[in-house]
Amino acid sequence: MRYTPIAAAISLFVAVSASSSFGQAPHTVNPQAAELIASGRTALAAGDLDAATDRFEAALAVDPASTQAYLELAEVSRAKGMQGQAIKYYREAQERDPGNLAAISGEGAAMAEKGAVKQAEGNLAKLQSMCGTNCAEAAELASVIARGPLPKVQSAEASAAVAEPAARN
Template sequence: MADSTHPEKTAVKELIMRFAPAAAALSLVFAVTASIGQAQDRDAHPRAAMLIAEGKAALDAGQPQRAIDSFEAALAVDPAYTPVFLYLAEASRREGLQGKAIRLYREALAREPENLAAISGEGEALVEKGAVEKARGNLSRLETLCGTSCTETRQLAAAIARGPQPQVLRAEAVMPDTEISQN
């Protein structure tokens, strides 16, 4: 009965009850967005940074497997540092593991959907695997995000123009039949 004598209090309570859930949800969205943005701009853990430097040196020295080992160790140390996925994907591509590289680029894109290097790298790996049409989709996306003159767009366009590289047959791929015949 007290509420009927104070219509202002009733109106205020009703207003709060009506909009409080929406305000709470909106503030949560802003908090999550801010934390994601802050996480993307941070530096790698010092130990991970050291492992990344070792991996880059190995990659520059033409040792992609050693680079993969270093980058995977860096990922174990700092799994929230997205750029390590890009380094690991590049090393995997150089080792001829395009499927693994595509998966790593997609993980980076799940974390940062507009990461130009990840879009371009995934497109190049797709071309190397022979999926040129899918790579053209990546090129279209890059053109939308940064235009035709950005480095990533030009790199992917050049890779598409070169086309898929011929597959090199490794000794491990040709295993002799283990059939035993009797003389």
């Protein structure tokens, strides 16, 4: 009996503090991170993929919750031909913003480029259910799926092994 008021107070505190995270305002972008993202986009447009990566990673260091920085890192990874890494970044963006159409479309495009067409078609179906067939993200993903996977990159060692038997003949 003596502990009932204390137990009630503790349970009330736990209930209120546990539910407070559901009503939080959406993430506001840090101005310094936004500046770094803009600078990274400029570097990406100029073809300087390493500088773009540096800027986007710096933006994440300043603002770890930046969905846009993850999306930009994914784009740089795709430009470098690193679709697996791009998929990882797109999934990070989706964890922060599950309804982000660009992240769903980009992940599907990276999957299609990697050869995982069935999974990419799953992303396309998800996009179409969210925004219809007329949204730009769904149209872009459909075109990447239609193009098919990127050609496989062969290492120098594998190329030499293939060329060596031909040279013996």
